[in-house]
Amino acid sequence: MTAHARIAWAVAGLTTLAGILDTVFTAAHRSLLSEATWADHGWPLAPLAAIGCALMGALIVTRHPRQPIGWLLCVAGLLAVTLAADAYSVWVLDGDGPGSPYWAHVSAWAAPLLGWPAFTALILVFLIAPDGRLPSSRWRWAAWVAVAGLCVHTLGTLTVRPGEFVVGGDLGNRAVSGPLLTLGVGLVAVGLIGSAVSIGWRLRNATDDARRQLLWIASSAAFLAFGVVVILVVPRLQGVEGTWLAGLPLRLALISVPLCVAVAVLRHRLLQIDLIVNRALVLALATGLVAVGYVLAVVVAGFEVGASSGFWPSLLATALVALAFQPLRRRVVMVADRLAFGAAAVPYEALADFSRRIGDSSDPSDLLPAVAEAAASAVGASRVVVRLQIDSGPDQVVVFPPAAESTTSGVELPVVDRGERLGSITVEMPAGHPLRRWQHRLLADLANQAVMAFHNARLTAELSGQVARLDRRTRELADSRRRLISAADAERSRVERAIAQQVVVHLAPLPDRLRRLSDSTQITPLAESLTSAIEALREITRGVFPAQLVRSGLPMALVSLLARTGSAERLVIHDSVAERRFDAQLEAAAYFCVAEVADPLGVHLEVRDDELRLRLTGQEVGSLSVDQMRDRVEAAAGSLSVVRDDGRAVIDVRLPVS
Structure with a gap:
């Protein structure tokens, strides 16, 4: 303490x-x-x-x-x-x-x-x-x-x-x-x-x-x-x-x-002290009016007519006061509500405040919470649930106060525009404080004013749903493109293996056999032609899908590719890439980007900031298959950009290593 x-x-x-x-x-x-x-x-x-x-x-x-x-x-x-x-x-x-x-x-x-x-x-x-x-x-x-x-x-x-x-x-x-x-x-x-x-x-x-x-x-x-x-x-x-x-x-x-x-x-x-005060004020005002009316009826009227006081005059005065008080009852309740509940008892103030809040709100996501808070403050509700019906998705529900739990059954007011139900406003009042007639009218007016807010909130929700669906379809298309490229690479690899295992294996021994059969001038050209055909077939299989890329990795496959075109000295491989293996899809994307350039003027390969960076220098852009390169690169979650430098095309490829 x-x-x-x-x-x-x-x-x-x-x-x-x-x-x-x-x-x-x-x-x-x-x-x-x-x-x-x-x-x-x-x-x-x-x-x-x-x-x-x-x-x-x-x-x-x-x-x-x-x-x-x-x-x-x-x-x-x-x-x-x-x-x-x-x-x-x-x-x-x-x-x-x-x-x-x-x-x-x-x-x-x-x-x-x-x-x-x-x-x-x-x-x-x-x-x-x-x-x-x-x-x-x-x-x-x-x-x-x-x-x-x-x-x-x-x-x-x-x-x-x-x-x-x-x-x-x-x-x-x-x-x-x-x-x-x-x-x-x-x-x-x-x-x-x-x-x-x-x-x-x-x-x-x-x-x-x-x-x-x-x-x-x-x-x-x-x-x-x-x-x-x-x-x-x-x-x-x-x-x-x-x-x-x-x-x-x-x-x-x-x-x-x-x-x-x-x-x-x-x-x-x-x-709920406001409820206690409200009931006390109603009782006090009613008692005061009845007392004043009774005094006027018994004392003043009795004095004027000279009647003596007694039971029957008092009973008659009580009946007259009760009849006279009935038209004033609503006024008494309104005065007590105003004193106990403040601005919440004045419908026009509540509606005007709600209109100002809707006009000042620039974020569509604040519209439904503003409707719920306005309904709760207007009638002193303990809990308000606002539901917006969405045709193309789940309904949106807002509760005010956010942590309030349902304790009583609420009164539901539909929000309708030209016969179309947009949603509803459910109001739960404190125990012992039911909704009065003027509060029903106030909530009905508020529901009418909330029509535009419901329309805007529904439009925002539907647009958000459309954006989400488009985003989902975009991801599905990207996945589909990756699957197509992967399937094409798999098909190339299968064709390469089939040629190597089923065709080349039978053709490779034929030149030696032909030379052993005879040295005539007719056989020698035939053997040379067959040897050339076998080499060309091997070159074709390497272009379909290089087996060396799978066995030895990207650096060795690029060295072999450029060596066949006499451009091996133009390849620069950084130490961060040498003797390193990457994802198969990533290696295939980088390899075929180089393969698309028939005679590259320069190839630079390195890893920086968790990205495999490939820089290609070639001829004019029109002579390159940039679209095929971009498809492969984007399928591997990478990016490709092309710039012109001294009349040459410089292609910058970035592929995420992770």
Whole structure:
């Protein structure tokens, strides 16, 4: 545990101890179940709220040591120390508790010195929530006003003698402390109002997760404001000061503050707070309208006609209010949706935002994700599946959010253009949040706007499919060409072997036999002609497919080839090639490239950068079979280029050794 976490948990322990002491001091003075204990002192809800602030603050500091909200909640937890000091002072002064009355006054005097900083800390929490920063530099005034009010109030408390301070005593009539305390309370109230306005401003401009976080905090702030109003208004209506029922909402609101802030900062994704707020707003608005309508129907109308109150007039008023409220129900739901869900509840804003995104998107692959995200943000869906139907291939499916898993059955909206189904949009809503009628209309309009995006995405997919098919056919043609050349080389090799094994073997002994038969002038020319025919036949077999290329390799085969044409001195073989064997297809390609040049002026062979490089210098390009060379070279995954140099053709062949 870090030093920051140890300090925060120490404050939480001190707060818990103060809460226990507060319970002990209060129980020693009066019954814990008395109305005075609940109304005046706020036990047990006020100590629980302070302990909750300290615990939640320590939890936030443990997870995020530099988060100021955690430290402010720890300071707010010191309210428990204030309550314990108040309880001890009242016990000693009013209940004859142990201790000196002087120190009881000092204890009461020290209580607000801790209580007001705790309350100011809550104001600062509302100002910087949920990310620990002010909305902008323009809101610094609210923080400075609240801190200035705390300083002025603390100064006013310090001007009072500790021995004369009494819990709940009126200090406003003192010449010095009264104005300071009043001014301090006013400044802190202004800071509280500024914090409430800042939350509303943030909530208006927030989206997605930030909006959910702010909804938690704004809910606690609204509940706190409601508690303050109740505790001020109800006693005046009842004519009784300090009832426990009037203080109950405020005490519960204090407990909700640390819980809501901690959930917003730590685990804001766990619960659908926007749905809870929406239902609460609908209930509150409906209750308020019914109450106003009932008052108007019963009180005003009854006063005008002079009718006495009773069961039947009240029943009639209730029926009239129910009938009058029905036309307003849709308006109430729309207002609640707007407050809870923000821009997602306004169809035209959602559609306009979607149109802007589609217009700004230059990549066709972003169209379907944009449709899915727009549908999810428009209706607050937990998962959206967009399917694009492709006639010539598999359908394209996009899910938003990408990692979301299906938990409920969705509502499918087809995307149709002129009777042709292009795809569909399937929307899955959170549990307890079904699609409303206006949301159906919004999704239908969005599906209509998405027609062009679906067309573009389908065209892109079909073009990509065509490119893939052309690429596949190109590879198949290249493989087919390699197979044809390999088959031709195999056929040449077979013919060469057949001639050598079945023809030359019978013709080779005939010249010697003819010479032995007779030395006549008629036999000698015949033997010479037969010898020439045998040599020519051997040359033909070497041209069909050289057996030496298979036996000895490319360098020896080229030496033999050029030696027959008297061009052996023009062959340059680098050391990287000498006595090295290569792939059979590669050797055949290089050999026949040289063989296609009848009388090469220069042949250079080397291996460089994992490539077998062959440089041929010959006559003009028109006299060379460049196309046949290129077919062989490309079939071996190589490249061939031809340039002219001083009226000669220079052929550069590169074949990958690997």
